[in-house]
Amino acid sequence: MLTRPPVSGVTIWWGDTQIQARPGDSVAVALLAAGVNTTRTTATSGAPRGPYCMMGACFECLAEVDGVANVQTCMTEVRDGMHVRCQKGAPSLARPAG
Numbered sequence: 001m002l003t004r005p006p007v008s009g010v011t012i013w014w015g016d017t018q019i020q021a022r023p024g025d026s027v028a029v030a031l032l033a034a035g036v037n038t039t040r041t042t043a044t045s046g047a048p049r050g051p052y053c054m055m056g057a058c059f060e061c062l063a064e065v066d067g068v069a070n071v072q073t074c075m076t077e078v079r080d081g082m083h084v085r086c087q088k089g090a091p092s093l094a095r096p097a098g
């Protein structure tokens with residue numbers, strides 16, 4: 001059985017839930033390691049989607065990161081305090097405040 005060594009260093013948020021990640025992890029890796037496998041729902045049917053290729057090719061891992069929609073979580077490195085949310089359907093065209 002594979003186990004992950006204890007994690008320390010980076011805390012990200014998945015909605016209201018804190019997730020511990022290793023420095024250098026992608027957001028997708030941190031989410032999958034924490035048991036999160038749905039990062040978005042489709043715009044047409046609302047079907048769940050999540051990381052698949054882990055190399056930036058499939059776009060299944062899109063999520064909202066720090067208020068920015070359509071972020072490829074497999075290509076984005078974790079940063080302490082990062083806020084990640086499930087992207088539900090089509091993203092809004094509105095720009096985040098700030």
Ligand code: FES
Nearest residue numbers: 052054058059074
């Ligand atoms: S998992 Fe395929 S683009 Fe991120």
